[in-house]
Amino acid sequence: MFGLTFLAVFALSALFYALARNKAAVLGGDTPRILHSRPNYHGFLAFLLSAIAGILVLLVVWVLWGAWIESRFIASILDAQPDLSPIEVELALSDARALSEGGIASRTDALREQVAREISGQTALHHYGTMILSLVAAAAAGLWCLRASHVGWRARNRSETIIRRLLALMAVIAVATTAGIVLSLIFETLNFFNNIDWQVHKFLFGTTWSPLSGVQEGKLDPDKVGAIPLFAGTLLITVIAMLVATPIGLFAAIYLSDFASAGVRAWAKPMLEILAGIPTVVYGFFAAITLAPFLRNTGESVGLSIASESALAAGVVMGIMIIPFISSLSDDVINAVPQSLRDGSYGLGATKAETIRQVVLPAALPGIVSAVLLGISRAVGETMIVVMAAGQGANLTANPLEAVTTVTVQIVMLITGDTEASTAAGPAFTLGFTLFCMTLLMNVVAQRIVRKYRELYD
Amino acid sequence: MLDDQKSMERVMADEDTKITAKGVDVFYGDTHAIKSVDVNIQNRAVTAFIGPSGCGKSTFLRCINRMNDTIDICRVTGDIHLDGQDIYARDVDPVQLRARVGMVFQKPNPFPKSIYDNVSYGPKIHGLAKNKAELDEIVEKSLRRAAIWDEVKDRLDAPGTGLSGGQQQRLCIGRAIATAPEVLLMDEPCSALDPIATAQVEELIDELRQDFTVVIVTHSMQQAARVSQKTAFFHLGNLVEYGETDKIFTNPEDPRTESYITGRIG
Ligand SMILES: Nc1ncnc2c1ncn2[C@@H]1O[C@H](COP(=O)(O)OP(=O)(O)O)[C@@H](O)[C@H]1O
Ligand SMILES: [Mg+2]
Numbered sequence: 001m002f003g004l005t006f007l008a009v010f011a012l013s014a015l016f017y018a019l020a021r022n023k024a025a026v027l028g029g030d031t032p033r034i035l036h037s038r039p040n041y042h043g044f045l046a047f048l049l050s051a052i053a054g055i056l057v058l059l060v061v062w063v064l065w066g067a068w069i070e071s072r073f074i075a076s077i078l079d080a081q082p083d084l085s086p087i088e089v090e091l092a093l094s095d096a097r098a099l100s101e102g103g104i105a106s107r108t109d110a111l112r113e114q115v116a117r118e119i120s121g122q123t124a125l126h127h128y129g130t131m132i133l134s135l136v137a138a139a140a141a142g143l144w145c146l147r148a149s150h151v152g153w154r155a156r157n158r159s160e161t162i163i164r165r166l167l168a169l170m171a172v173i174a175v176a177t178t179a180g181i182v183l184s185l186i187f188e189t190l191n192f193f194n195n196i197d198w199q200v201h202k203f204l205f206g207t208t209w210s211p212l213s214g215v216q217e218g219k220l221d222p223d224k225v226g227a228i229p230l231f232a233g234t235l236l237i238t239v240i241a242m243l244v245a246t247p248i249g250l251f252a253a254i255y256l257s258d259f260a261s262a263g264v265r266a267w268a269k270p271m272l273e274i275l276a277g278i279p280t281v282v283y284g285f286f287a288a289i290t291l292a293p294f295l296r297n298t299g300e301s302v303g304l305s306i307a308s309e310s311a312l313a314a315g316v317v318m319g320i321m322i323i324p325f326i327s328s329l330s331d332d333v334i335n336a337v338p339q340s341l342r343d344g345s346y347g348l349g350a351t352k353a354e355t356i357r358q359v360v361l362p363a364a365l366p367g368i369v370s371a372v373l374l375g376i377s378r379a380v381g382e383t384m385i386v387v388m389a390a391g392q393g394a395n396l397t398a399n400p401l402e403a404v405t406t407v408t409v410q411i412v413m414l415i416t417g418d419t420e421a422s423t424a425a426g427p428a429f430t431l432g433f434t435l436f437c438m439t440l441l442m443n444v445v446a447q448r449i450v451r452k453y454r455e456l457y458d
Numbered sequence: 459m460l461d462d463q464k465s466m467e468r469v470m471a472d473e474d475t476k477i478t479a480k481g482v483d484v485f486y487g488d489t490h491a492i493k494s495v496d497v498n499i500q501n502r503a504v505t506a507f508i509g510p511s512g513c514g515k516s517t518f519l520r521c522i523n524r525m526n527d528t529i530d531i532c533r534v535t536g537d538i539h540l541d542g543q544d545i546y547a548r549d550v551d552p553v554q555l556r557a558r559v560g561m562v563f564q565k566p567n568p569f570p571k572s573i574y575d576n577v578s579y580g581p582k583i584h585g586l587a588k589n590k591a592e593l594d595e596i597v598e599k600s601l602r603r604a605a606i607w608d609e610v611k612d613r614l615d616a617p618g619t620g621l622s623g624g625q626q627q628r629l630c631i632g633r634a635i636a637t638a639p640e641v642l643l644m645d646e647p648c649s650a651l652d653p654i655a656t657a658q659v660e661e662l663i664d665e666l667r668q669d670f671t672v673v674i675v676t677h678s679m680q681q682a683a684r685v686s687q688k689t690a691f692f693h694l695g696n697l698v699e700y701g702e703t704d705k706i707f708t709n710p711e712d713p714r715t716e717s718y719i720t721g722r723i724g
Pocket of ligand 1: 518
């Protein structure tokens with residue numbers, strides 16, 4: 001019904017578009033130059049005004065009327081059975097809703113059936129009423145616009161203003177959503193710190209992570225929320241991943257941009273991009289099912305004991321995942337080094353290798369550094385691979401052959417575990433917030449570097 | 459008597475000729491950019507290549523230090539000799555050749571390094587200095603020779619990209635001089651410069667001919683007339699006319715040269 005009303009408002013606005021345009025065309029007649037705005041803009045303004053009025057009324061009336069009806073139902077339920085708890089009232093209401101739509105309720109009794117009848121009556125009124133009001137609003141706005149328009153009607157300026165405001169509104173929505181997420185992260189983080197009596201240092205520097213084992217009446221044990229093992233695990237896996245990804249990615253980029261023939265480049269670049277398109281969950285089970293057992297068997301044959309879930313397996317696979325990221329960004333910056341610099345170097349009798357090492361790479365270095373930083377923030381935030389391949393035990397170790405756990409894995413464990421959400425959310429959000437800060441910092445640094453690099457050539 | 463005179467002339471010509479090109483053709487894929495060009499370039503003189511754009515001046519210039527080798531689709535046939543040695547012979551390494559035949563490009567292209575590092579780049583690569591003191595000396599000499607030493611001597615550590623366009627181009631000339639080349643190729647070295655910087659660079663080119671064989675491509679006929687002793691006029695990949703600059707500009711033989719100089723083609 002809501003969707004239908006929406007479409008109806010649009011259809012009506014489209015009608016006003018045609019009417020207003022027509023009127024302007026008639027006003028212009030044989031001398032269209034006397035119109036301030038071209039007929040299209042007359043139509044467009046009528047369309048905008050009518051659609052905005054209709055949709056605004058639709059949203060406001062729909063929501064307010066709905067809320068008002070609901071409060072009436074609740075009142076009538078409470079009238080009949082005043083001693084119901086709020087949850088039971090909710091239940092009765094949702095049962096009645098189900099009954100009125102012919103669905104299945106958890107219980108049927110006289111009260112529920114009576115409310116269901118009320119709902120059926122009210123709902124139709126609500127829906128049709130809203131529809132009529134919206135259409136009336138749309139029509140009023142459209143008619144006003146149609147009547148107000150004349151030869152000097154500044155339809156272009158007005159519609160441009162409206163469009164500008166709509167764009168600004170969208171920008172505000174995007175920014176506000178981000179701000180909302182960050183604020184809720186901060187709020188939950190503060191909540192969590194409050195829960196552990198503001199012993200923030202125990203979270204930041206503690207070495208025992210087992211937050212849900214010390215819960216008493218919703219209160220966490222500050223001695224069991226030390227996040228150091230998680231940060232250490234994240235760091236270990238990130239380092240392994242970057243040790244794999246940086247050299248391979250960078251050398252691949254150098255080869256592709258300066259050595260490969262056009263033919264090789266034509267198929268090698270898309271191949272790398274395909275690598276970037278593989279979902280991380282595939283990498284994850286590749287790590288868990290193929291690489292980890294392979295590592296363990298190889299380790300055994302040389303007398304090393306490698307855990308079946310190891311930082312090494314997760315890190316190597318994560319590195320493979322990041323290779324295309326580093327190589328394609330580096331390839332871009334290496335290609336962005338002007339050919340004239342290369343020519344200058346060749347012209348002095350430098351070889352290709354000398355040119356790349358002494359002219360191209362130094363010139364591209366800032367871009368490469370930022371590619372690596374962006375790769376690191378990918379690695380830090382990566383979840384699927386580590387969930388599958390790195391383990392869940394919060395080990396504090398620097399040995400890549402053992403199982404470790406990361407910040408992201410623990411967030412997954414907390415949120416999907418069967419502990420009550422209100423308890424588990426605190427540490428999860430706090431970890432998330434910490435992660436957010438780390439990634440943000442790295443992205444900011446990376447962007448700074450890139451900007452500096454741009455200035456160098458302009 | 460007649461024979462004697464002829465052989466005398468040949469000896470004279472040989473001593474005076476730095477570069478000899480015979481039957482040079484250049485192709486970019488299927489495009490025939492240079493058509494059977496013969497030319498002798500005089501030692502310690504400035505030779506100008508002029509002609510309408512797209513006629514192959516740059517292409518021919520780049521044959522002389524084998525810069526065309528860096529373009530995949532480019533193919534060069536014919537003979538080019540530097541001091542009597544075939545530069546397209548199998549045993550010639552283009553990298554060594556380019557140390558002997560330096561190049562300055564249309565757009566100043568200093569490396570994003572310090573002024574000092576820009577100039578010392580070539581000498582370091584070719585191992586021309588045994589120690590830091592020698593390197594310092596080469597840098598100073600080259601920058602003096604490029605008439606820019608006084609402007610940059612106090613900021614050798616500043617980035618070369620921070621200089622003005624004219625200074626950058628003189629820095630690039632200094633950079634080319636630092637590898638002690640015998641020939642300097644310049645591809646429209648002033649086309650990105652303002653008139654004052656152009657005048658400075660032209661003056662410099664005139665001085666450089668004491669030590670180097672200079673070949674300059676230019677689209678400005680006034681510039682060719684001002685700085686060069688010999689001029690070669692290219693048209694549609696052909697070398698139409700080649701001779702003393704004065705003669706080309708005052709009394710051209712080919713009608714195409716004349717129409718170009720008087721501004722009817724171009
Ligand atoms: N890298 C290249 N690839 C293909 N064709 C080229 C290339 N460089 C030059 N050409 C062609 O060769 C011809 C001569 O070019 P060029 O030597 O640059 O002329 P000029 O320097 O006299 O303006 C032109 O037709 C041009 O299109
Ligand atoms: Mg050119």
